[in-house]
Amino acid sequence: xxxxxxxxxxxxxxxxxxxxxxxxxxxxxxxxxxxxxxxxxxxxxxxxxxxxxxxxxxxxxxxxxxxxxxxxxxxxxxxxxxxxxxxxxxxxxxxxxxxxxxxxxxxxxxxxxxxxxxxxxxxxxxxxxxxxxxxxxxxxxxxxxxxxxxxxxxxxxxxxxxxxxxxxxxxxxxxxxxxxxxxxxxxxxxxxxxxxxxxxxxxxxxxxxxxxxxxxxxxxxxxxxxxxxxxxxxxxxxxxxxxxxxxxxxxxxxxxxxxxxxxxxxxxxxxxxxxxxxxxxxxxxxxxxxxxxxxxxxxxxxxxxxxxxxxxxxxxxxxxxxxxxxxxxxxxxxxxxxxxxxxxxxxxxxxxxxxxxxxxxxxxxxxxxxxxxxxxxxxxxxxxxxxxxxxxxxxxxxxxxxxxxxxxxxxxxxxxxxxxxxxxxxxxxx
Numbered sequence: 001x002x003x004x005x006x007x008x009x010x011x012x013x014x015x016x017x018x019x020x021x022x023x024x025x026x027x028x029x030x031x032x033x034x035x036x037x038x039x040x041x042x043x044x045x046x047x048x049x050x051x052x053x054x055x056x057x058x059x060x061x062x063x064x065x066x067x068x069x070x071x072x073x074x075x076x077x078x079x080x081x082x083x084x085x086x087x088x089x090x091x092x093x094x095x096x097x098x099x100x101x102x103x104x105x106x107x108x109x110x111x112x113x114x115x116x117x118x119x120x121x122x123x124x125x126x127x128x129x130x131x132x133x134x135x136x137x138x139x140x141x142x143x144x145x146x147x148x149x150x151x152x153x154x155x156x157x158x159x160x161x162x163x164x165x166x167x168x169x170x171x172x173x174x175x176x177x178x179x180x181x182x183x184x185x186x187x188x189x190x191x192x193x194x195x196x197x198x199x200x201x202x203x204x205x206x207x208x209x210x211x212x213x214x215x216x217x218x219x220x221x222x223x224x225x226x227x228x229x230x231x232x233x234x235x236x237x238x239x240x241x242x243x244x245x246x247x248x249x250x251x252x253x254x255x256x257x258x259x260x261x262x263x264x265x266x267x268x269x270x271x272x273x274x275x276x277x278x279x280x281x282x283x284x285x286x287x288x289x290x291x292x293x294x295x296x297x298x299x300x301x302x303x304x305x306x307x308x309x310x311x312x313x314x315x316x317x318x319x320x321x322x323x324x325x326x327x328x329x330x331x332x333x334x335x336x337x338x339x340x341x342x343x344x345x346x347x348x349x350x351x352x353x354x355x356x357x358x359x360x361x362x363x364x365x366x367x368x369x370x371x372x373x374x375x376x377x378x379x380x381x382x383x384x385x386x387x388x389x390x391x392x393x394x395x396x397x398x399x400x401x402x403x404x405x406x407x408x409x410x411x412x413x414x415x416x417x418x419x420x421x422x423x424x425x426x427x428x429x430x
Contacts, residue, residue, distance in 0.1 A: 004363040027116035033245035034117045034125060037203035041234025045073040045135050050232055052226030052425075056281070056334045057142045059218035060416025065142045068150050069135050075154045076131030081105060082423070085123050088162035088171050098167045106311020115243055125240060126170075129160055133189045134367025139336035140197030142214075143207050144413055147421050149196035149403040156395045157196065161388060163430070169324055169380070180380035181355055181363055181373065183252070184241035186348040195385050196392040198332060203314035203396045204406050206331035208413055218426065220281050227284035229261055234291045238298035251359055252298040256291065259310030263290020266314020274322070289317030289339050293347035297322055297354060300363040305354035312342045312350070345381055354379030 050069040057065040061254075065201035083103055090098030102108060112119035114191060121428065134154050168175040169182050207215070240258045242249040247387060267286025272278040293313035294306055300307070320338035332338060355365035364370040400406050407413075412420035419425060 001036055014083055015197065024113055025116065026113060026118070027115050027244070030116045031118060031121060031298065033249070034121050034240060034243060036235035038121065038125040038128060038153075038238025040233045041132070041240065042233075043235035044230055045128070045132045045412065048226050048229030049132060050226065051140055051222045052230060052284070053334055054325075055219040055222030055224070056217045057224060058141075058215055058416070060418055061143045062218045062418065063422055063424050064147070064417035065138070068138050068142070068145075068147065071147075071151060072135040072138065072154050073131045075151065076134060076158060076220050077127055079155060079158050080127040080130050081123070084158055084163045085126065085260055087159070087165035088126065088130075090171075092165075092167070092172040094170070097164050097173075097178060103368065104119055117243060122243070123408050125276040126166070127311060129185060129189060129237075130166070133185070133193050134158055136189070136336055137194035137197045137200060139198070139334035139340075140201040140332045141204050142333045144333075144407055145200075145204055146403060146406060146408050146415075149399055149406045152269050153200075153395060153399045156398060159390065161391045161393060162188075162192065163194065165387065166385065167376045168383075172342075174381065176382050177380065179373070181300055181377065182296045182380070183299040183351075184238045184295045186292075186344050186351065187380050190292050190295060190340040190344030190365045190382060191348065191384045192388045193339040193390040194339075194344055197336035198330065198341065199330050199389055199392045200396055202339075203393070203400075204328055207333065208410065210331045219283065220279075220284075223286045224280055227287050229300055231257075231287055231291065231303055232236045234260070234268055234295075238295060242299055248299050248360055251302065255301060255303060255306035256294055256298055258303060258306040259294035259313070260287045260290040260307070262295065262307055262310025263287055263317070264312035266311040267318045268314070270315045270318040271322075283337060285317065285321070285335070286314040287314040291339055293350065293408070296344075296347045297351040299349055300355040300360050300365075302356050302359055305356065309347065309350045309354065316346055348377050348381050349374065 046069060050066045053069060054062045054065045068428065081104070085105065086100055087098050090101050108119050115123035134157055167173045168186050169180060169188050170176065234256055235253055239249045239253040242252060261269050264283050264286035267289060268278045268283050271282040272326035290310035290313050293309050297309060317339050320342040322334045325332060325335065325338055353366045354372060355363040356368060359362045364373060368376045408417060408420070
C-alpha cells in the first residue's frame with residue numbers, strides 16, 4: 001500500500017495535472033503571437049489607412065489626409081494610456097463605463113496578466129483598435145475640416161464615444177451581459193466609425209463643387225497599396241482578437257482572407273455589370289468591405305459562412321456607395337459610412353445568423369437553432385447607432401465651439417489644404 005502511495009505521489013510531483021490556475025499563467029507562444037498581431041494592427045493606421053484614404057483624396061489634399069490619419073494614431077496612443085484604457089476595461093460601473101482604477105495604467109506592472117499574455121501587450125493591442133476607429137471617421141470629411149478641429153474632435157470622441165462603447169461590448173458592459181457577439185469590432189469599430197462619420201459630414205457640409213465639379217482621386221495606385229496593407233494588418237486585427245495562438249485564431253485568419261477576397265469579387269462584378277467597367281478602386285473597396293463584414297464574425301463562423309458574408313458585403317457596399325449615397329445626397333468624401341457603417345451592420349447581423357458553436361462554444365446563431373441571437377445583434381446595432389449618432393453630434397458642436405468652427409475657409413479649400421495648412425505639396429510635378 002505504501003509503495004502505491006509513493007508511486008501516486010511521485011506522479012503528481014513530476015507530472016502535475018493542468019489546473020484552472022494555468023489560465024492565469026504566462027504563455028510565451030500566445031505572448032509572441034499577440035506582440036506580432038499588435039504590430040500588424042498598428043501598421044493599418046499610419047500606413048494602410050493613410051495610403052488608402054490619401055490616394056482617394058484630391059492631390060491638393062493628400063498630405064493633409066495623411067497628416068490627420070497620422071495625428072489620430074498619435075493622439076489615440078497617448079489618450080488610451082492615460083485614461084482611455086481604464087474607461088474601457090476598468091472595473092465595470094453599472095454596465096456603462098469602466099472605473100478609473102487604471103488611470104495612467106496605475107496598478108498594472110510587468111508581471112500583470114490578461115489571460116495568458118502580459119497586460120501591457122493587451123493594452124497596446126486594444127490601443128491600436130481605438131486609434132484606427134477614430135481615423136476611419138476621417139474618411140467622411142477630408143478636403144474641408146480644420147486640422148485643429150480634427151485634433152479636438154479626436155480627443156473628445158475617443159474619450160466619450162469609443163471608450164464607453166468598447167466597455168459595453170468587451171469590458172463587461174451591458175451589451176456583453178446581454179450576450180452580443182462582436183469578435184473584433186463590428187459595432188465598436190465599424191458601425192461606430194461609420195455613423196460618426198456620417199454625422200460629422202452632415203454638420204460640416206458638402207465640399208465646394210460637390211456634385212458639380214469632378215473630384216478625381218489623387219492616386220488609385222496608392223489606394224490599392226493601402227488596401228493591401230489593410231488586408232495584411234487585418235490578420236492581426238481579427239486573428240489577434242482571440243488573444244491566443246490556437247485553433248480559433250487560425251480559423252479567424254482563414255475566414256478573414258476568404259471574406260476579403262469574396263468582397264473584392266462581389267464589388268467588382270456588381271460594378272462591372274452596372275457600370276460596365278471593373279475599376280481597381282472598386283476592387284480595393286470590395287476588399288475592405290469584405291474585411292469589415294467578417295470582423296464581428298471572425299471567431300464565430302466557418303469557411304462556408306465567410307464566403308457568403310464577403311460576397312454580400314461586396315455587393316452591399318457597392319450599392320451603398322453607388323445608390324444610397326446619391327439618393328440621400330450626403331457628401332461622405334471617402335465613403336466611410338457606405339463601407340464601414342453599412343457593411344459593419346451586415347457583418348453584425350450575419351454573426352447572429354451564422355455563429356457556429358463548432359468554432360466557438362456558446363456562440364450559436366439563427367442557422368444553428370438560436371434565433372434570439374439575431375435579435376440580440378439587432379439590439380446591439382441599434383444601441384451603437386443611437387449612442388454614436390447622438391454622442392458624436394454633441395461632440396461636434398462642442399468642438400465647433402472650442403475651435404471657432406469646423407471648416408476651413410473657402411479660399412483654403414479651393415487652393416488645397418496641403419499648402420494652406422502644412423506648407424507642403426504631395427507631388428512636385430514642375
